[in-house]
Amino acid sequence: MSDGQQARHSDFQIDPTFLSRWSPRAFTQEEISEEQLLMIIEAARWAPSGFNAQPWRFIYVRRSALGWDTALDILSPYNRSWAVRAAALIFIGSFERGVLPGADKPTEFITHSFDAGAAWAFLAFQAAKLGIATHAIGGFDRERAKGVLNAPPDFTFDAVVALGTRGNPDSLPENLAAREGPSGRRPLSEIAFPDRFN
Numbered sequence: 001m002s003d004g005q006q007a008r009h010s011d012f013q014i015d016p017t018f019l020s021r022w023s024p025r026a027f028t029q030e031e032i033s034e035e036q037l038l039m040i041i042e043a044a045r046w047a048p049s050g051f052n053a054q055p056w057r058f059i060y061v062r063r064s065a066l067g068w069d070t071a072l073d074i075l076s077p078y079n080r081s082w083a084v085r086a087a088a089l090i091f092i093g094s095f096e097r098g099v100l101p102g103a104d105k106p107t108e109f110i111t112h113s114f115d116a117g118a119a120w121a122f123l124a125f126q127a128a129k130l131g132i133a134t135h136a137i138g139g140f141d142r143e144r145a146k147g148v149l150n151a152p153p154d155f156t157f158d159a160v161v162a163l164g165t166r167g168n169p170d171s172l173p174e175n176l177a178a179r180e181g182p183s184g185r186r187p188l189s190e191i192a193f194p195d196r197f198n
Helices: 016-020 034-045 068-072 077-083 112-129 142-148
Strands: 056-062 088-095 097-099 106-108 133-137 155-164
Touching: 016 112, 034 056, 034 088, 034 112, 056 068, 056 112, 068 088, 077 133, 077 155, 088 112, 112 133, 112 155, 142 155
Parallel strands: none
Antiparallel strands: 056 088, 088 155, 097 106, 133 155
16 A cells, blocks of 8 residues: 555644654665754654653664664564664664752653653654655664663653565565554544543
8 A cells, every 4th residue: 555645534624744644664775864854853852741751762773884783783683674674773762760850850751751752752753754665663672772771760762663665565574564554543432432441
């Protein structure tokens, strides 16, 4: 399917970017510039966060970097099998504790992962605006990531994002190629309820 927007229909009129963005696994191995990568992360920087704590951090590794193979090895074998063709990996994490703006003592950031999720969404949509595909990955070794990427003890890796130019599904193993395309969503009536949980 060449255009995710054609396969998707929303119950209410929304910006087309929300319908056209989807998460492919097929990439071309084509490089993207560091400027494009930083532009994508710049958008994530402007995400909202509790108390404006901005607990997120982004570690990016381009396929041309010396650490590319090491970064790939943090992924599960399943995810590594397709992410190897991406242009870059972005490791997204967040601080569990820190000093809030205006405070002088560290406190628990109870919304740190929620906030990092908001940053991921901003990142994904900026990438889509640039014609760059993204796919968030939950299957990776978080403890290994902390060691390899030199993360502090109070830091959690929430996800890894593979990104690059969308490729031909034929480049994927048969079982993955069959799944390559935009996915649907539950009806609004199943996820949004007036007054109380239904």
